[in-house]
Amino acid sequence: MxxxxxxxxxxxxxxxxxxxxxxxxxxxxxxxxxxxxxxxxRPRGIPPGPLITIPILGHLLQIGANPIKSFQKMRKQYGDVFSVYIGNRLVVVINGLENLKEAFVIKGDVFTARPNTYVQDIVAGNKGIFFSNGSIWKEQRKFAVATLRHLGMGRNILEANIQEEATVFLEELATTRGQVTDIAHLVHNAVSNIICTLVFGKRFQYNDPKFVKLLKVVAEDISVSPLADFMPLLRFVPGDLLKINRTIKNAEMVEREFIIPAIDEHLEHYDDDNIHDFISAYIKEMKIMESLGETNTSMDRENLRIAITDLFLAGSETTGSAIRWFLLCILHFPEIQDKCFTDINRIVGCSRPVSLKDKVNLPFVEATIMETLRFGDIAPLGATHGVLEDTTLKGYRIPNGAIIMPNIDSVLSDPIIWGDPENFRPDRFLDEHGKITKSEEFIPYFIGRRNCMGESLARMELFLFISNMIQKFQFVKADDEPLPSLEGEFGLTHCPKPFKMRAILRD
Structure with missing residues (x-):
């Protein structure tokens, strides 16, 4: 040696x-x-993606500020199933209806998970309806769907509540007297009140300080950057760059000042013979489980607290944004507004409100709402998913721990499906006889086991609000100002940029 x-x-x-x-x-x-x-x-066998991965950032520079356009380009380069890194998290993006169906319908047992992310763990943990997994999710969702149906979701018995709120909303809108205004706050007040009626058993006055404060923090949380879940260490950067700390403080405030008092009030005045809202129904189920000595259940106060937040956020923001997208689009295409009004005036007139029974006779109005949901693309990337175990999709390895992004935009904006997806054209949803035509590619509320459970409620709200708005008002752009942009803003949803207009009472 x-x-x-x-x-x-x-x-x-x-x-x-x-x-x-x-x-x-x-x-x-x-x-x-x-x-x-x-x-x-790159790990062996995962879907292809951009070659250069920058430490800490991942592929953020390639994705940029508009992930939808970036993903459209990546789809052309890498195929329908590709992967990127956001921060240090592997993200698998699934494009195309057939691939989405394979993952979330055929392999729904594996792709139903929610991934572990920072904001989710801090705000919700494995509780409630939206962020939970496994047996907790199954029990919470099953109860929520059954209870909301019992309370009238998707059935005509809820119509009276929606009509009542629409009437109040139209009266408030009339107070603008045709002046230039941004009515976003009125829209979200009205839609949120419908959820309040279902969940809390009461509505709020639009100027109620508590209600105003609640809607303010909801609007702030919806605008939080999705990067908060991928790069949580940025919460330590001065200035709260991704608004993570604000989101956590808002969640604590809503819980302390709004949700917990509502639960306490329902417990104090609980009446087994008067189950009139989600909270009272949940408390009844809790008592049943307790009387049976059931210990293997998630029906408890903590899950109720998170479920209330889930229902309120999911049931207010998306529908409110859809109404705003509708208004923005008819400002750009006034001939569509005129055709909607002509049909409403011919079928219903102006002596009574438009009701759900009129829907079948107003196919162009319904087609315009459907085109709004397609064009507005309110949840283009849906909600993030995970996989319960290592699996495969289209021959690629999908490791447990990867974040799965269902690219709904890849279907709603696909030129092969729609021909001219960049154009706002309601008649794409009408057949040669002027009747609504169903299309399996129309998936604004997603598909599979994690689809939007409030879809039927949202459809009722959109039809009743929009048809009655058109019946009573003509919406025009602000005088001597250009039309507002049709480009949206990305936060947790894709919503219109703030815009102003005039709502003129019809004669």
């Missing part, structure tokens, strides 16, 4: 004659190679 000292001398001899510059160059070259290798290596 060569003594260590001799070995060192031999190595030193090898480097004799090599200049310091060459050694430095070699070291730099080695470091660069290691850096490139680190940035380009």
């Amino acid at each position: 060569v003594p260590m000292l001799d070995l060192i001398k031999k190595i030193g001899t090898m480097f004799e004659g090599i200049s310091t510059l060459n050694v430095t160059t070699g070291l730099v070259f080695t470091v660069v190679c290691l850096f490139v290798w680190t940035c380009t290596r």
Whole structure:
């Protein structure tokens, strides 16, 4: 064996004659190679994606501020199933109806999970309806769906509540007297009140300070950057760049000032013979489980608290944004507004409100609402999913721990399906006889086991609000101002940028 000292001398001899510059160059070259290798290596078998992965950022620079347009380009380059890194999280993006059906319908048992993310763990944990998994999710969703149906969701018995709120909303809208205004707050007040009626058993006055404060923090939380879940360490950067700390404080405030008092009030005045809202129905189920000595249940106060938040957020923001998208689109295409009014005036007149029974006779109005949901693309990436175990999709390995993004936009904006998806054209949903035509590619509320459970309620709200708005008002752009942009803003949803208009009472 060569003594260590001799070995060192031999190595030193090898480097004799090599200049310091060459050694430095070699070291730099080695470091660069290691850096490139680190940035380009990908786990074996996962879906393809961009080659260069920047440490800490992942592919954020390639994705940019508009993930939808970026994903459209990546789909063309890498195929219907591709992957990116956001921060250090592997994200698998699934495009195309058939692939979405394979993942979330055929393989729904595996793809039903919610991934572990920072904001979810802090705000909800594995509780409630939206963010929970496994047996908790199954029990919570099953109860919520059954209870909301009992309370009238999807059935005509809820129509009276929606009509009542629509009437109040139209009266408030009339107070603008045709002046230029942004009615976003009125829209969200009205839609949120319908959820309040279902969940809390009461509506709120639009100027109620408590209600105003609640809607303000909801609007703030909806605008939070999705990057909050991928790069939580940025919460320590001065200025709360991704609004993570604000979101956590808002959640605590809503719980402290709104949800917990509502639960306490329902418990104090609980009447087994007067189950009139979601909270009272939930409390009844809790008492039944307690009387049976059932310990293997998630029907408890903590899950109720989170479920209330889930229902309120899911049931107010998306429908409110859809109404705003409708108003924005008819400002750009007044001939569509005129046709909607002509049909309503011919079928219903102006002496009574439009009701659900009129829906079948107003196919163009319904087609316009459907086109609004397609064009507005309110939830283009749906909600993030995970997989319960390592699995495959289209021959690619999908590892447990990956975040799954269902690209709903890839269906709603596909030129192969729609021909001219960039155009707002309601008649694409009408057949040659002027009747509504069903299309399996129309999936604004998603598909599979995690689809939107409030879809039937949302459809009722949209028809009753929009048809009665058109019956009573003509909506026009602000005088001497250009039309507001049809480009939306990305937060947790895709919503219109703030815009103003005039709502003129019809004669």
